[in-house]
Amino acid sequence: MTDLPTSAKAIVIGGGIVGCSTAYHLAKLGWRDTVLLERKKLTSGTTFHAAGLVGQLRSNANITQLLGYSVDLYNRIEAETGLGTGWKMNGGLRLACNAERWTEVKRQATTAHSFGLDMELLTPREAQELWPLMNADDVVGAAFMPTDGQANPSDITQALAKGARMAGATIFEDTKVIDVEIDKGRIRAVVTDRGRIECERVICCAGQWTRDFAARFGVNVPLVPMQHQYMVTEPFEGVPSDLPTLRDPDRLTYYKEEVGGLVMGGYEPNPIPWAVDGIPKGFHYTLLDSNFDHFEPMMELALGRVPALQTAGIKTLTNGPESFTPDGNFIIGEAPELRNFFVGAGFNAFGIAAGGGAGMALAEWVAKGEPPFDLWSADIRRFGRPHFDTDWVRTRTIEAYGKHYTMGWPHEEHASGRPCRKSPLYEILKSHGAVFGEKLGWERPNWFADTLGAQDDYSFGRQNWFDAVGREHAAAREAAVLIDQSSFAKFALKGPDALAALNWICANDVDRPVGALTYTQMLNDRGGIECDLTIGRVAEDEFYIVTGTGFATRDFNWISRTIPEGLNCQLFDITSASAVLSLMGPCARDILQGATRADVSNAGFPFGTLRTIGIAGCPVRALRVTYVGELGWELHLPVEYAATVYSALMQAGQGHGLANAGYRAIESLRLEKGYRAWGSDIGPDHTPHEAGLGWAVKLNKNIDFKGRAAAQAQQQDGVKKRLAGFTVDPQIVLLGRETIYRDGQRVGWLSSGGYGYTVEKSIGFGYVRNPDGVTAEFVTSGAYELDVASQRVPCQVHLAPLYDPKMQRIKV
Template identity: 35%
Template sequence: MKSHVRVAVIGGGVVGCSILYHLTKLGWTDVALIERKELTAGSSWHAAGGFHALNSDPGIAALQSYTIRLYKEIEALSGQDVGMHMTGGLNIAATQARWDFLRADHARHRVLGLETELLGAAEIKALCPLVDTTDVLGALYDRNEGHVDPSGATHAYAKAARMAGAEIYRHTRVVDLKPTGRGSWHVVTDQGTIEAEHVVNAAGLWAREMGAMVGIDLPLIPMEHHYLLTDDIPEVMALGKDELPLILDLDAEIYMRQERGGMLVGVYEKDATPWAVAGTPWDYGDTELLPPQLERIGDALVKGYARFPAVAAAGIRRIVNGPFTFAPDGNPLIGPVRGVPNYWSACGVMAGFAQGGGVGLSIAEWIINGEPSTDIFAMDVARFGPYASEAYVIERASEFYSKRFVLAYPNEYWPAGRPAKTDVLYDALKSRRAVFGVSYGLEMPLYFAREGEEAVEIPSLKRSNAFEAVAAEVAAVRDGVGVLDACSFAKYEVSGPDAAGALDRILACRMPSIGRVRLAPLLSESGRLMGDLTVMRTDETRFLLFGSGYLQTWHGRWFDQHLPADGAAFRNLTDELAGIHLVGPKARELLQSLTRADVSAAGFTPFTVRRIDIGLVPATVARLSLTGELTYEIYVAANQGRVLYDAILKAGEAFRITDFGVHALNSMRLEKGIGIWSREFSRDYTAGSSGLDQFVQFAKDSFVGRDAALCERDTPSARRLATFAVDASDADAAGYEPIWRGTEMVGFVTSGGYGHRVGHSIAMGYVARDALAHADGFEVSILGERRPARLLDAPAYDPSGARARA
């Protein structure tokens, strides 16, 4: 065993071996993998081995496509047969909702670079004679789906890595991880100790144990999962050398692929079964399975077999019940772990043979280059926070498992693990008929149901039952005054004698003077966006920063990495401060009735922040607007938030004040063409392409990403963020639908919705710059149908911005 390596990868499954290979591919060969038993021991060896590129998240879809392309590369490099079967795959729909969903996905796949087809019943039957298509409406077909041999694929990664100089230590168990004090780690094993500059936790079923060694609780839980191998089926045997495609039939709750002369049949039972809740036994065997529990999957099999009668008639050759790990949302947990320098998570990769190559690439890029080449926030370990307790993880992961085949609507929030967190206004808002969603574990009001309506939003691909209630909220804000619970916004403090200098180096904007507010792009060294923050300077050495609530760990990790060790301290104040926004033309009159401070147009100008008393409550108040209406953002100590809210409601009676929620906020920001994180802004975009370059202070001597931003300024990006008015009847764009001009796809949607003040649908998206010379002739795909669209050269609502400046 070496005494020192640059990276020690713990875990010899497909993910760990892929990371090892990619480290060597990017030039780091002084690396080692440590496996407690044999390669693939744990979950990889008993996986079904299926792969597909389809995913609703574009970053994950890109990595899955990369993984599929990679198999032939590692097979050629290593000489190890990966057992690749490129059979194609069918995703079958037997309900109208599922068919609408697949049609919408088919349109999005053009944006993601995936070549899929929509097939009718006869075409499905020709590809898979086993299907009873009596009630089938259609299917989505992807030629680039199939399966590999799990052992062969894992060993191909490992062999290619070894050939490039990597070390692999089998039958070597890590028993402790100790920081050296030099930024590196002592990896203590039962065969000796090795010092590693970086440690990657790819330990699969034992990832929780590897996390506990460094004092972290990774939000993971192993779940039991069944699949069956059937006896030979005459209809399959009759195919000869032809091979059936992968089958995913979510309405029948079954997935299948051919296995020799029979079929591999898998289900996700409704009663999900967490395994080894207290911890995975260290002596769990290399090829050990769990006892089968056929009674748990019987109902699902009956439903699935009705669609595949030939499979129902076959005998069962083998039953596999093996554990694999789930995060609460089913996506992997990868990336650097905040507060634990040079410790990386690469676990919870449920679909290891679809995602393992992409995960390996991303981790290697992140370690070596400082960031991955694709936006993978949907996989980032930083998407969860302290609210993700063990009980929460078990509830949420079990729910995800049990609903693996349930159609997930874009406006749907599942109930498990809720409420995990509530703010000080929750009870009051609930009594006022609030319908809640959740962000970063915190309940947030989506809209307020009207009297006589059930306070539940019905999931839908089209405009939901919330439409009229949201319209009423927007109208109330436009004509009078509305109050928004903004507690879910992230709120940070950076303070200290070097706070101004440190932030000037981290943020791309010009630093605000005392009492002023600025919009602050946060860039990586490559010029890609890392955040869209609002920065307020309350005094010489103190700044408040505001951003998306679900990025708290993500942003905290970034500031930890970039702030100096002394002179500037970062604090997350999100739970310490309550946020309330007063919005609308009567907001000033209402606020003035509660304070002696001058909040007039002249006394409190836009982009100003002040400390004032509102009623009995000391508050930080800023004037800026996400809605296009006159807005005062108010932040107070959390334990005074309810007092302030009650005072506002009482005073607001004279102004017919109305609560409004996130849905109304989204409608209004679309009408103003204002982007938000994870939609218009993400790691995939730059300041120049997103329009945030208007807030970049290029004249500063130095800030993170300056060189890349200057380069983009001199050579503009090929695409630019734009806003469209869309002729749509009962549905709106949601994201990643194509934008067409004639026969050419010129861009894609990032977000969409209905603009209640302007009376039409709106979509924002990235469009080729040369197409922006035209105003008309555009179309936007909505639920698979092209709808006429018109490019807007100014915000749809109040283009002059007079109402917000009033």
């Protein structure tokens, strides 16, 4: 047995497809002293029993791009290594068997076209011609992706392992990692049962073992193992070797051809978690006992689609544990708790489809300090406090597994593990008819119903909350609303070098007087927007930072790790200390003045400032700022005062039309005003100049900051994409990802969509792209259409806000 090296540049833990892909790509990047350690044999964890379907389309453009990279890699890896992979680009077929599913499939086809993928819509007869084994009596339509395919998981992993060795990486099987040595927060070595290897970077791709292993070093990886079964038949007549993969979501099942027979599996609504008390010691190359009773409902659904299964011989019913996550997406990236500890795990039974691209992205992240593109929807930093509790993670993951093939409704909320984190006003708002959504465990009012106990009624059309949100929207525009935004993430940065740190990290100038608010982005070296937040200066050496609920972990991690070395300041997460009430609308000043003796006139309390005022015995940190386009304040106050202050404001609002409002009204209001949302309209792949936020970048000041060079170059050279607004007929529902056509040419897709009740139009935002450059004149000179569920509809383009409260007129 070959001796272990004494040192390595990077160590990959885990010899499944993701680990081998990561080692392969690191070696291709020139990291030839990469070492992969596998405690048993390659693929012996979960890879060897994967079904091997490779689909590409997801609702996120970059995740789709990552899966598309997998296909490109699988197309060439056999020729590169000489090892067979079982890869076949035989296409993928998806069925729709009712009107709502057909709408979903047509919207998926639009998304595919937005992202540059070829997805064809088929009639039932055309679908049956591609898949002659199926009964198509109930099929309404289908979609076909010609570049999807299937692979043999073990073979393709072995090919990646060989490619890694050919590029210089070293792979050691039967080598168990016992420990990771950490000194003062820095990784120093990996200790195995065969010796110690010095290194500074660890990439943990240990599948379902990742959560427990990473937790030993303070890293939280929210995944749990679930049982997943599929059946393999004996060969039978009528199964073509080039049969496409088939997904039949209305029957919860999937199929692929295998050696003249079929593989059939599915996602049951009542999944069974595995290893609740821990994975058994020594578990490898092991399957679970087949559970025929639990699989029987899947079989009955499949027989209705593929009658030939009634007489086909059953070779095996494979039951293998797979790692699943609370939101159904995989987990990738550098752990926020430990520098240079990277994770690639939780692939929700699509690890073969994602393996090639995930390994590429992880390798780039390790080698270059950032991913090749924005991977926020899979980023490990999307999780937060509830995800430290394995029972909560399991509860939510069971629901996510059961929804794998259910309808992907717009605005759908999870129901499990709730309520978890509650504002002090939760019960009060519930008594007023609040219908709550959830983000990072927080219960947040989405809308207010006329009757108690109301809930969302999902559809692809206007949903049951549409009129109620319209009333809240109108109250914000015409009177005032009160919104519980206690879930905002809130940080304090303190210390003698706090200003110097923030002025390096922030694109805007935060060197302003105590009491000033600054809206700013934080950029990466490419000029992309890593954070979008508000900063208030509360003392010479202290700043109050407010960002979105879902970005609590990510933004805290970005700020803390971007503080230049040697500066004396400390960052604290103080989210749970304060409740937040947002008072917004043209009557907001009158209402606030009725609840406080402080001067809240425009002269006494200008826009973009913060002050501490008194309301009902409570010291309130009031921020005059708005995300809805109206006069307003965010009122940040100690949680124990929340109910008292809420009551005082509601009393002061009597006679002024003050109403409760929720997050869906915020979304409608911000769309009309043209405010950007991080995670959809802006992110690491978008710059301030592309997003129309160049005014918030301090290029006219002699202050260096992270991303300045890229922002300056773009200011001089221009941009190749630019965010614009689009409006269409109010009967058309915009959700985001609709394709943008300019003069008949595809130029982008909508990053967000919704409805503007004041302008009475459906509104979307999206980037207009042109490799030769995009100017304001280029944007406004074109004739535009949107593809909505595979139908072209005319639209109007806008670069200015649709609503301006100062002018009291609509710009549509």
